[in-house]
Amino acid sequence: MAGFNSIKCLTNTGNSHAPHQMKWCPSMQNTPVAATAHGSIRAPLTSPIALATRLGSAEGGSVAAIVGLAIIPLFIALGLAVDAGMAYGAHSRLQGAVDSAVLASARAASTEGADIEADARMYFDANFPTDYLGNEVVDFDARFNEETRELTVDAEITMPTSFMRIAGWSSMPVAASASAVQQLSGIELALVLDVTGSMDDPDPSGGTKIQALKDAAGTLLDVVYGENETVPDVSISVVPYNTVVNLGSDRTDLLTGFDPSAYGSDGWKGCVEARAGTADRDDTPPSEEPFTAFLWEAGAGTGYNPSEDPNAYCPDSEVLPLTAEKSVLSAHIDGLEADGFTMTNVGFTWGWRTISPRWQGEWGSAEAPVDYDHPTINKAIIFMTDGKADWAPGYDTAYGFLKEKRLGFHNEVPAEREVNDRLLESCELAKTDGVEVYTVMFALDDSKIEADYRSCATSDAHFFDAPDGATLEAAFRDIAGRLTSLRLTQ
DSSP states (O other): OTTOOSOEEEEOOSOTTSOOEEEEOTTOOSOOOOBOTTSOBOOOTTOHHHHHHHHHHGGGGHHHHHHHHHHHHHHHHHHHHHHHHHHHHHHHHHHHHHHHHHHHHHTTTTSTTOOHHHHHHHHHHHHSOTTGGGOEEEEEEEEEETTTTEEEEEEEEEEEOSSGGGGTOOEEEEEEEEEEEEEEOEEEEEEEEEOOGGGGSBOTTSSBHHHHHHHHHHHHHHHHHTTOSOOTTEEEEEEEESSSOBOOTTOGGGBSSOOGGGGGGGOOOSBBOOOSGGGGSSOOOTTTSOBOBOOOOTTSSTTTOTTOOTTTTOOSSOOEEEEOOHHHHHHHHHTOOOOSOBOHHHHHHHHHHTTOGGGTTTTSOSSOSOOTTOSSEEEEEEEEESSOOBOOTTOOBTTBOGGGOTTSOSSHHHHHHHHHHHHHHHHHHHHHTTOEEEEEEESOOOHHHHHHHHHHSSSGGGEEEESSHHHHHHHHHHHHHHHEEEEEOO
16 A cells, blocks of 8 residues: 555544444554544544644644643742742741840840840841842841830841742742840849959059949849839849958947947947858858957057058948849949958858848848748859959958968968968858859959859859950849840740
8 A cells, every 4th residue: 555654544434334444544653543423533542742732733722822821820829839938948047037136135135325226136147147048138126115124126128039020029028026025033142342442443444443343233233123123023232342341330239249439439330350160151140150340459550550440441331231122222332432452252251141041130121031942032142353362461351460360371372372262162152052153353364363263153154254344344244144034925
């Protein structure tokens, strides 16, 4: 059969009752097809490509138009899914950056003079780079509610699209928001502050060191209290010290063998000596072991006390027992004055006593300090100093004169070492009772003393080395932030 391929086809004779007959079909190779009743050929039964061709040419291309129209929304839907996935990833990164910003900056948000938005933006930028996937930050806002102590951070970006731009959307907005509220657990906090003569020296960052201390302590109060006068279950004591502490001239109830006539017209100012034995480094209450009033006797050590003041170098600033009111605390700190030498253990131990439950009722309140195992109130000491134990011959202290050898030495070097050792003993005893101890070394470069203060602290993370006033303030702000717990509210 010349002119025909070797493929047989079914054909109809025109009689509907006649059987189909096979014939050779031109132009079709190796593909069986079936004839219609009218003799037209249907698409190959085993070829999807031929089927698509057949549908495309049928009815003047109307099927192709339908298919083409159907592809457009499908393509847009696919592009939407791809870009939505990218938007989800961008939102996750954005939300994480906003959460980090609000938590990091909320600690200092209540500090007077804090640039809330600048602080929050700094932390945000550190976690959301400006070139992240081509996103652009179009809005950023941080605001702090002084009354509720809540910080809110909002951010919005525009994200460039990949597929949706075909449909006319070249970018998508993505927004995130977070809020955090400052929550201070109940606390009894002792601020043990060095007011020795060296605190009148210049601060490397400007002004005097005593002023830098006042500023730093004020910052701590701002973080803890914000604009509030009181915070529930929060009270703070202030313990200024040099070689003695001033309990107040009305605290004769703590004394034994007190002779007011020994002070002449000056009267007793309020300073006391260290107790003998181990009671000088623990929180034994005065009902068990009373104190002896500090007295610089006439004619003793006149090189340091030419006026023969019986209260020479007793700090003007008294110990302020646990106090709830911010204004009272601020005024007391602002009144600090620097004078005298240094006995660090004396200051620390008296700070501990202001928050020890063994002294409950001894500071004017029958209920304070609370027990160590109180369910909602913690205890902490911030011990700050700009030096080490400093004991000059001819200078009267809580341990008398060096020549009296109350610490077993008449030479100042071993005597000062003994003072440092007793400080560390007091630190360990307080920590054993559950007191959290922070130590702050201010403008002091001494590796041996640094090791002691690190050891005194609850951990290395509780020790701060502040070479100048700026870092001292940062240390107090950091500590206040640690005392303040933050909770994400949104």
